[in-house]
Structure formats: C-alpha cells, structure tokens
Amino acid sequence: MLRIRGTTYHFRRIVPPALRSVLKQRELVKKNPWTGWSFENGPKTIRRGWSTQELQILMTGDWPRSSVPEITFNIITMIGAYSGLRLGKICHLRKEDLQTIDGIPRFVIQPHTDSGWSPNTDPEHGLFLFTPELIEAGLLELKDTTNGSYLIPAINTSKDGVRGTTFGRVFIVEKARLGLPAEIPFHSFRHSVSTQLRNVTADIREIWIDRLLGHEATHKSQGTSTYLSGITTANLRQTVEAISYPDDIFRKG
Structure with a gap:
C-alpha cells in the first residue's frame, strides 16, 4: 500500500511497474512487488520470413473492397519484398527521395523537415x-x-502525421x-x-547485407565500422540483384 497525504492507496492497483521501480530506488516504498514478474498473456509470436507459397x-488472391487501392497494396508490398525497407519508411517516401546517382536509381531515406x-x-x-x-514494375x-x-x-495520414497506419x-x-x-x-x-541473401550462391559478404538492411556490422569493430561506410555501389548493386522471387508472384498493376 502507498499512503499519500493521509490517504491509503493499493500499490498494485494504481502504480505502473516502471513507476514502482522509481519509487523503490528513491526509497519511497519498501519493495517493488512486480520485480521478476512477467505480464505476457500468451505465447510470444516469433517472426520469420515469407515462404514462396505464402507470398504467392x-x-x-482476389482483392476485396478496401480503403487501400489494390495497386497501392502491390507497390508497397513489392518494395518491401525487394528491399527489406520498413513499412513506415516506404509510406513516407517522397518524389525527392527517388534519385538516380551514377546512373543507378535508388531510394534516399532522409528526414522531411517540413513535416517533422x-x-x-x-x-x-x-x-x-x-x-x-x-x-x-515502373517505380521510376x-x-x-x-x-x-x-x-x-x-x-x-493519421492525425499525428504518420502515413501507413x-x-x-x-x-x-x-x-x-x-x-x-x-x-x-x-x-x-x-x-x-536477409535469409535469401545469406543463402545465395553468389559471393555476397555478410557486411554488405548488413549495410543494405541498415544494420550495424554483425562483427562490430573499428575496421568493420570504417568499411561499412565505404562499401562501393557495385557491391551493393550485386547484393540487391541477388534478391529474387518467381516471375509470376507479383500482380502487374
């Protein structure tokens, strides 16, 4: 129980676990009763990659009536499947983010200062x-x-300015x-x-895959960090071109 200004409150009912830890650290309560407890209500869902059959x-499948047009669904899903980009980044892409540098088209993931x-x-x-x-597919x-x-x-776009919800x-x-x-x-x-690229027969280095997916180097060191920022476009191009699916798997919008 917690007593504030003469009133007694049931500690477990009103105080969130994170706040209880703070109160314990400040010695305002004797014990955090939730230490060591797990509040998950069911088995944890472990994410995995898509199989070819599942993506097919x-x-x-027939597209139902929806607030999202079928062509929009196809474009976003195809970008996700061929890049590994997170949904939020895909939905916030602007025309200025599609650039051709050294003759190679790419997405430039960058802040949009006007929208925050x-x-x-x-x-x-x-x-x-x-x-x-x-x-x-015509993305250019x-x-x-x-x-x-x-x-x-x-x-x-949501009221908070988030696209893609x-x-x-x-x-x-x-x-x-x-x-x-x-x-x-x-x-x-x-x-x-990630799984595709780590299983292809081509000579794809793991550090190139980390760079493509925006991960830190798997084997973190000063050497790998320096090299990670200096990976050539040719190596990245070789990496993305190793991503493949059956020719008929994506609808033609």
Whole structure:
C-alpha cells in the first residue's frame, strides 16, 4: 500500500511497474512487488520470413473492397519484398527521395523537415538501390504519374502525421482473410531478404547485407565500422540483384 497525504492507496492497483521501480530506488516504498514478474498473456509470436507459397497466396488472391487501392497494396508490398525497407519508411517516401546517382536509381531515406518526419536512420545507411524488378514494375515513373509530393499515392495520414497506419491494418486483415499466419507480418520481408541473401550462391559478404538492411556490422569493430561506410555501389548493386522471387508472384498493376 502507498499512503499519500493521509490517504491509503493499493500499490498494485494504481502504480505502473516502471513507476514502482522509481519509487523503490528513491526509497519511497519498501519493495517493488512486480520485480521478476512477467505480464505476457500468451505465447510470444516469433517472426520469420515469407515462404514462396505464402507470398504467392498474398499476391494472387482476389482483392476485396478496401480503403487501400489494390495497386497501392502491390507497390508497397513489392518494395518491401525487394528491399527489406520498413513499412513506415516506404509510406513516407517522397518524389525527392527517388534519385538516380551514377546512373543507378535508388531510394534516399532522409528526414522531411517540413513535416517533422525522420527515419531515425544513419545517413550512411539511408541508400537503397533498386532491383531490376522494381524498375521493370515502373517505380521510376511514379515521380511523373502521381499527384502531390509523396511517391506512393492513396496512403492515408493519421492525425499525428504518420502515413501507413491504415495500410498496416489492411495488410493484417487481408493476410488473415487469406489464412496466412501471424508469424509473417510486413516486417518479415526484412527476414526474407536477409535469409535469401545469406543463402545465395553468389559471393555476397555478410557486411554488405548488413549495410543494405541498415544494420550495424554483425562483427562490430573499428575496421568493420570504417568499411561499412565505404562499401562501393557495385557491391551493393550485386547484393540487391541477388534478391529474387518467381516471375509470376507479383500482380502487374
């Protein structure tokens, strides 16, 4: 129990666990009763990569009426599958973020100061090269065919200025409608890309994969950190071009 200004409160009912720890540290209470307790209500869902069959089901099923147009769903899902980019970063891409540098098209993941959005990405990890499949799908033309400043159309923005929350809900609902398991959310495309690249027969170094996915070097040292920031475009291009799926798996929008 906790007594404040003459009133007794039941400690366990009103004080959040994090605050209880602070109160204990300041010796305002004798004991934090929740130390060592776990409050998870069920088994933890362990995310994994998408199988080819699961991705086939997702991309070839009949599209229901939805607040997200089918073509928008296809574009975002395809970018996720071929880049491993997080959903929030994809939905916040602007036309200015699609750039061609040294003849190679890429996404430049960068803050948008006018809206206050920031990707929380190290600038050295903010370049994502296009795969040939993304180019063939027409992503380069989006700069000229969509209205407004954002690259991908028909994505609602929340009251807090976050784009993609509606898409995230639609993705979950569509996945469940098709009978796909909880272990493969949108974030699992990062797992898929990572697994693919670590299993290809091409000479793909693990540090290149870390660089592509925006991870810190797996074997962190001064040498790997320096090299991570100096990986050549040719090596990154070799890495992204190793990402592949069956030719008929993505709808042609």
